[in-house]
Amino acid sequence: VTQRADAGSRRSLNGTEPADLGRTGPWEQGSSLPLVRVENDRSAGVLARFPSVLGTSVSGRGALLAILERVVQPQSRIWLPSYFCPDVREAVRNSFANTLLALRDDPREAVFEMPTSRFAPDDVIVVQNLYGMRAEPEYDPALCQTCAIVEDHTHDPLSQWARTTDADYAFASLRKTFPVPDGGIVWSRAREELFPVVPNPQGMLEAIGDRVKAMLMKQEYLVGSGQIEKASYRAYEDSVEDAFGRLPHGTMTDVSAALLQVLPVDEWRAAHRRNFTFLAGRLRCAGFDVLEPRASEAAPFGVVVDLHDPELASHVRDGLLARDIYPSVLWEEAEEGVQGGFSKEHLVLKCDYRYDEFVLETVADVFLALAE
Ligand SMILES: Cc1ncc(COP(=O)(O)O)c(C=O)c1O
Numbered sequence: 001v002t003q004r005a006d007a008g009s010r011r012s013l014n015g016t017e018p019a020d021l022g023r024t025g026p027w028e029q030g031s032s033l034p035l036v037r038v039e040n041d042r043s044a045g046v047l048a049r050f051p052s053v054l055g056t057s058v059s060g061r062g063a064l065l066a067i068l069e070r071v072v073q074p075q076s077r078i079w080l081p082s083y084f085c086p087d088v089r090e091a092v093r094n095s096f097a098n099t100l101l102a103l104r105d106d107p108r109e110a111v112f113e114m115p116t117s118r119f120a121p122d123d124v125i126v127v128q129n130l131y132g133m134r135a136e137p138e139y140d141p142a143l144c145q146t147c148a149i150v151e152d153h154t155h156d157p158l159s160q161w162a163r164t165t166d167a168d169y170a171f172a173s174l175r176k177t178f179p180v181p182d183g184g185i186v187w188s189r190a191r192e193e194l195f196p197v198v199p200n201p202q203g204m205l206e207a208i209g210d211r212v213k214a215m216l217m218k219q220e221y222l223v224g225s226g227q228i229e230k231a232s233y234r235a236y237e238d239s240v241e242d243a244f245g246r247l248p249h250g251t252m253t254d255v256s257a258a259l260l261q262v263l264p265v266d267e268w269r270a271a272h273r274r275n276f277t278f279l280a281g282r283l284r285c286a287g288f289d290v291l292e293p294r295a296s297e298a299a300p301f302g303v304v305v306d307l308h309d310p311e312l313a314s315h316v317r318d319g320l321l322a323r324d325i326y327p328s329v330l331w332e333e334a335e336e337g338v339q340g341g342f343s344k345e346h347l348v349l350k351c352d353y354r355y356d357e358f359v360l361e362t363v364a365d366v367f368l369a370l371a372e
Contacts, residue, residue, distance in 0.1 A: 026224050030302075030326035030350035031361055032237060033179040034219035038262045042123075046178060049158055054256070054312055055195025058204065059092045060173025060247030062155050063184035064126070066195050067169045071124050071148040072096055075131075079125045081105035081112060082337035087245070087332075093364045104337035105106050105130060107346070108204055108306065110294055111137065113234040119144040131330070131348075132205055135294040136165070142169075143191075158186075158269055162257030167188055175259035177301060180256035181211035182242070184249075200250030207243035210236040210287035268353035272299035275351035275360055279303045288371065302328065302348040312371065317347055319370035325363055326350075 040212040047053055057063040070076060080089055083101040087299045093100060103125065105112035112127060114137065119125065125147050127137065132155040139149060150169045153162040157172035168190050173185035186195060200208075217233035280290045291304040307313040320327050335343055349363055 005237060006297060022245060026221050026230075027304070028222065028324045029355065029359060030328065031320065032218070033215065033354075034222060035215040035259075035315070036179050036219075036263070036348065038264075039243075041262050043262055043266070046157070046174065046263060046265055047185065047257070048261055049191045050185070052192070053185055053187045054169075054191065054193070055186045055366060056252035057184040057186070057198075058182035058200060058208065058249050058252055058256075059087045059244055060085075060152070060171065060184040060257070063171035063173070063186045064088060064150070064152070065091060065148055065249070066198075067093065067171060067186055068096060068124065070193075070195075071150070071168065072098055073122050076096075076124050076148075077101050078124045079103045079119075081126065081128050081130070082333070083107060083130070083342070084128065085154075087334040102336045104340045106335075107291060107342055108305065108339060111135070114139070116140050117141055119143060119147050120181070122286045123147045124150060126150045128152035129155055129159060129161060132159060132300045132303070133291060133293040133295070133298055133304075134161075138166075138236070141229065155301065157298060158265060159337055161295065164189075164297075172221040172250075174260065175256070178260065178265070179215065180259045181215060181253070182208045183252045183256040183260065185252070192303065197251040200253070201247050203251070204247045204250065206242050207240040208255075211240040212255065212301035224305065228359065269299040271349065271353040271356075272301060273297075275355055275357075276300050276303060276352075278357050279349060279351045279360045279364060282361070283367065286368050286372070297336070301352045302350045304346055304348050306342070306346050308340075308345050310341055313345050313347055316367065316370045320347075320366060324364055325366060 057066060060255045062314055065262060077094060078092060079101045080092065080103065082104050083106065103112060107130060150192040151165055153159065153172040153175055156162065157163065157174060157177055161225045166189055169176060169186060169188045171184060171186045174180060174185060214233045214236035217228050221228040221233060250364045283290055283303065283305055285296060291306065293300055307316065317327055327344065327349050329346065330348055332343055342355065349367065351360060
């Protein structure tokens with residue numbers, strides 16, 4: 001795969017000082033995923049990597065809600081990670097009258113907590129592989145007999161933990177990690193009953209069509225033909241998020257399923273690992289704290305820099321944005337059970353398959369110039 005966006009980046013970055021980024025041509029780092037050109041079909045596809053896919057959804061939250069529909073009973077309490085995607089928490093709250101409880105999951109800690117003595121029979125416990133950096137937990141076997149364990153692998157759907165898990169159910173949003181307009185899946189090695197195919201409302205399909213349009217236009221913009229303005233693809237980007245907030249979520253579209261068949265995901269995970277080592281190393285050497293992966297085969301999509309200071313984080317973020325480098329903040333909502341104000345003190349610098357050392361060197365230079 002040759003990502004034309006990268007070719008565009010390389011052209012406009014050549015000979016460019018960090019301070020001039022964004023003034024010399026189309027360049028973006030860290031923002032949403034454009035479509036990619038696929039040059040061969042040697043990939044076995046994403047879905048074939050999972051032991052047993054039981055169902056799909058257009059989104060991660062659709063996948064989780066389908067699982068919860070199946071396992072939640074009137075007496076169940078639903079445990080969600082304390083630091084978690086707010087849209088997902090909101091969707092669960094809107095769909096279930098059951099009590100929601102927080103499972104302490106502090107990004108600064110190596111592991112999330114499993115307060116076994118506080119769990120009751122039929123509770124549903126949702127855990128996540130935060131930033132794709134967590135190691136596979138060892139669950140108390142007694143817990144697995146009485147509660148349902150649901151794992152969220154959105155941040156690294158293809159980790160070893162994800163592919164070999166024995167949890168009752170695992171799910172992931174695929175649209176966040178792979179360049180597809182929609183997509184979420186549910187899999188399990190412990191359960192066999194398939195999830196029904198659910199049609200999407202027309203408004204959802206139209207919004208996903210807009211997302212395809214945005215991804216294509218963004219790809220063209222980054223090539224630098226000069227025919228597409230940034231505002232034109234940005235105008236289409238929000239419609240899918242708006243539909244996801246309003247409409248029921250049906251099964252993953254055939255467009256996304258087909259794209260997932262041909263993406264070279266093994267090469268991409270290797271690129272994540274290489275890029276993470278490079279960028280995290282640069283920042284660590286300069287004295288900055290980055291969160292450390294706990295699994296030896298982790299392939300994080302980003303380097304999470306902990307600046308320990310909200311004003312510094314905000315200053316660096318503004319400076320990066322002004323240079324078309326888009327750090328993400330997962331998540332902006334104040335967190336429960338997490339020490340300090342992590343959400344305001346960190347930035348995630350993307351180091352995914354779109355980038356190489358050349359681009360990441362520039363990102364590191366800009367970051368360090370701002371932060372120091
Ligand atoms: C850990 C995690 N789970 C679930 C989701 C929800 O995915 P979707 O937006 O496809 O519903 C996200 C989205 O960012 C996420 O980060």
